[in-house]
Amino acid sequence: MAQEKRVKHLRQTLLWPVYLLPLDENAPLQDHWEHLATPSPDNPWSEVDDEFGDPSEFQARHYNEFVTFLPPVQRFLYGQGLGRSVTKVYGESPIRVMRRHDVRRARVTLAEGDVPIELGVVHVDLYFFFDIDIALLTLEVCADDLPLDTAQNLLFRFGRAYPAYWEQDSGRGGHCPWKVEWLDADGQVLATSDYENREKYLSFVCRHRAPTTASHWEFLMSPLVLHHADKKGLVRYRQLEYYRMPYMAYLALDRADTLARSDSIRLALGNEAGGEAATLPYSDNYLADFEQRYCYDRNFSAGGGQKAASVRFLASGDTLVVTGDAADEFYACAQTGILARFRHQHFLMFMIAHFQKAALHMFSDRLVGAVSRLDITNPKANRVFRRDIRNAHENFLRFAHRYWFHHISHQAQVHELFEKTRGHLRLDDLYSEVREELQDMGSFLDVEAMRKQNETxxxxxxxxxxxxxxxxxxxxxxxxxxxxxxxxxxxxxxxxxxxxxxxxxxxxxxxxxxxxxxxxxxxxxxxxxxxxxxxxxxxxxxxxxxxx
Structure with missing residues (x-):
C-alpha cells in the first residue's frame, strides 16, 4: 500500500475584490477607509501601523521585501518619507490597510460527518486604494499535518462567496464546505456559514438580480454592507468576481518528490482531490502544454540534488501555488526563505495583479452605468453623463500613471511569476478594452460639443x-x-x-x-x-x- 502523502504545513491566502459604491455621487474622490478608522463595538477594524515608522523596529525582512520591487512600485506600495523636499512630490502610500483581530480561528467541515479542520487565522485585512473605489479582503489561514487530499479539497472549497448550485440528495451548497465557523480567541463561534439555505439565495437573486453572500463572509466584511442588502450601512459594496475567490497556497510536503503530475495539475487549476494519482482531471490534449502554461520551474528539478530543487510554482491567474519539501530549511524559513517570500513579496505581486483586474472591471462597470443613464433628450441627464465621463477619464488617467505596471521587479522569480499571472488574467486585453470604451465616450462628448457649437x-x-x-x-x-x-x-x-x-x-x-x-x-x-x-x-x- 502506497504511503499517504501529507502536507506538513499549509498556508492559504484568499483575495476577494469588491467594488465600493460612492459615498457622495458628486464628489470626485471617495475616502471609504475613513469610516473604518475608528474602532467601535460595531466596527472591529483598525488601521495597520506603517512598518516604516520606527527604524529600530525595521527588520531585514521588511528591507528584503522593499528592494524586491522597482522604484515606481515601491512608491505605490510604501510611498516615500517626507524628510527631503523632493519626496513631497510622491508623499505617503496610496494604500490604506485595515485589520480586525476578533477572528482568530476557522473551523471548516468539508463534508457531512467529517472531522472539522481547525485553521489558524493569521490575518484578516481590508486594502483600500486612493482614488480607486476598490477594496480587497485578504484572509490568511494556516494548518499543520493534513493529508494531501484533504488539503486539496480545503483549497478547492474554502473560498466560496456563495454556492453555485445545491446537491440534490443532501441540499449542500455545490463545491462549498458543509460548514464554516469563525471562532474568537476563546473558541466561541462568531459566525457560521449558511450555504445550505437555498431559499435565501434564490429569493435574493429573484428580487435584486444579483447574488448575495454567505453569512460568514457577510460577517467578515461588516460593517461594510452588500449594496442590495436590506441592512443599513454607509459603506456599501458590490461584487466584481464570481463566487470563487482567487487564492494563494503554500504546501510544505513530507516528500515533495512523491507529488504526481495529476496532483500538480489539480493544485494549479484549483481542482478538488481526484483519488487515484494517475487520473488526470482533463484530457491529454488539453494538458499537453500544462508545464509550459502553468508551471514555473526555474529551480525545480524532479531528481532533486540542489538547493530549492523541490520548489515548484504553479500559476493559473486565479491561483498561485508553491510546493516544496518541508525538510528543506530554505523552503520552510519564515524569515528569509520561500515561506517569507510567499507571504510578502509574492503576496504583493499577486495583490497588484488582482487589484489591477478589479480596478479595470470597476471602470467598465462604471461606464456601463453612465451609458445606461444617458438620455440625449434630457438636458439634466446629459450634464450628469458629461460629469461621470469626465470623472472617469480623470480617475483612469491617475490609475494608468499610478497603479498600472507591466514590470514590477527585476528579480527573476517575482518578475516572471507576475508576467505569468498577468497573462492568465489577460490584463492587457482588459486594459485596452476599457481604454477604448473611454475613448469612444470621449469621442461622443466631442461630437456632441461640436454639434452644439455648429448649431450655435x-x-x-x-x-x-x-x-x-x-x-x-x-x-x-x-x-x-x-x-x-x-x-x-x-x-x-x-x-x-x-x-x-x-x-x-x-x-x-x-x-x-x-x-x-x-x-x-x-x-x-x-x-x-x-x-x-x-x-x-x-x-x-x-x-x-x-x-x-
Missing amino acids: VVRLTVVTTFGLVGTVTTGFIGMNLFDWTQQPTLWRVLSFLAVFLPTFFLTLYTVVKSRRLSDFLDSLSDETVTWGRRWRALMRVWFGTPGP
Missing part, C-alpha cells in the same frame, strides 16, 4: 443675416435724411421705439426659427433647387409645415 454658429449666422434689416433701418435713420432734431423729445422717443421694437421682435423670431431659416437659406442659395421647393421651405419657416 448657424443660429448666430441666421440672426446676423436677418438682423441686417434692422441694421439697415437704424443706419437709415442715422443718416440724417430727416431733420428730427427740432422735433419734441416724445416724438424722437416714439420714432426710436417704432424702429427698435420691430427689430427686437424680428431678432427674437429669427432665433426661434433659426434652424428652419437656415434650411430656407440653404435652399435659396442652391441653384439646383426649384422655386417650388424654395416656397415650401419658406412655408416651413412660417407655419412649421410644408406649403402648398
Whole structure:
C-alpha cells in the first residue's frame, strides 16, 4: 500500500475584490477607509501601523521585501518619507490597510460527518486604494499535518462567496464546505456559514438580480454592507468576481518528490482531490502544454540534488501555488526563505495583479452605468453623463500613471511569476478594452460639443443675416435724411421705439426659427433647387409645415 502523502504545513491566502459604491455621487474622490478608522463595538477594524515608522523596529525582512520591487512600485506600495523636499512630490502610500483581530480561528467541515479542520487565522485585512473605489479582503489561514487530499479539497472549497448550485440528495451548497465557523480567541463561534439555505439565495437573486453572500463572509466584511442588502450601512459594496475567490497556497510536503503530475495539475487549476494519482482531471490534449502554461520551474528539478530543487510554482491567474519539501530549511524559513517570500513579496505581486483586474472591471462597470443613464433628450441627464465621463477619464488617467505596471521587479522569480499571472488574467486585453470604451465616450462628448457649437454658429449666422434689416433701418435713420432734431423729445422717443421694437421682435423670431431659416437659406442659395421647393421651405419657416 502506497504511503499517504501529507502536507506538513499549509498556508492559504484568499483575495476577494469588491467594488465600493460612492459615498457622495458628486464628489470626485471617495475616502471609504475613513469610516473604518475608528474602532467601535460595531466596527472591529483598525488601521495597520506603517512598518516604516520606527527604524529600530525595521527588520531585514521588511528591507528584503522593499528592494524586491522597482522604484515606481515601491512608491505605490510604501510611498516615500517626507524628510527631503523632493519626496513631497510622491508623499505617503496610496494604500490604506485595515485589520480586525476578533477572528482568530476557522473551523471548516468539508463534508457531512467529517472531522472539522481547525485553521489558524493569521490575518484578516481590508486594502483600500486612493482614488480607486476598490477594496480587497485578504484572509490568511494556516494548518499543520493534513493529508494531501484533504488539503486539496480545503483549497478547492474554502473560498466560496456563495454556492453555485445545491446537491440534490443532501441540499449542500455545490463545491462549498458543509460548514464554516469563525471562532474568537476563546473558541466561541462568531459566525457560521449558511450555504445550505437555498431559499435565501434564490429569493435574493429573484428580487435584486444579483447574488448575495454567505453569512460568514457577510460577517467578515461588516460593517461594510452588500449594496442590495436590506441592512443599513454607509459603506456599501458590490461584487466584481464570481463566487470563487482567487487564492494563494503554500504546501510544505513530507516528500515533495512523491507529488504526481495529476496532483500538480489539480493544485494549479484549483481542482478538488481526484483519488487515484494517475487520473488526470482533463484530457491529454488539453494538458499537453500544462508545464509550459502553468508551471514555473526555474529551480525545480524532479531528481532533486540542489538547493530549492523541490520548489515548484504553479500559476493559473486565479491561483498561485508553491510546493516544496518541508525538510528543506530554505523552503520552510519564515524569515528569509520561500515561506517569507510567499507571504510578502509574492503576496504583493499577486495583490497588484488582482487589484489591477478589479480596478479595470470597476471602470467598465462604471461606464456601463453612465451609458445606461444617458438620455440625449434630457438636458439634466446629459450634464450628469458629461460629469461621470469626465470623472472617469480623470480617475483612469491617475490609475494608468499610478497603479498600472507591466514590470514590477527585476528579480527573476517575482518578475516572471507576475508576467505569468498577468497573462492568465489577460490584463492587457482588459486594459485596452476599457481604454477604448473611454475613448469612444470621449469621442461622443466631442461630437456632441461640436454639434452644439455648429448649431450655435448657424443660429448666430441666421440672426446676423436677418438682423441686417434692422441694421439697415437704424443706419437709415442715422443718416440724417430727416431733420428730427427740432422735433419734441416724445416724438424722437416714439420714432426710436417704432424702429427698435420691430427689430427686437424680428431678432427674437429669427432665433426661434433659426434652424428652419437656415434650411430656407440653404435652399435659396442652391441653384439646383426649384422655386417650388424654395416656397415650401419658406412655408416651413412660417407655419412649421410644408406649403402648398
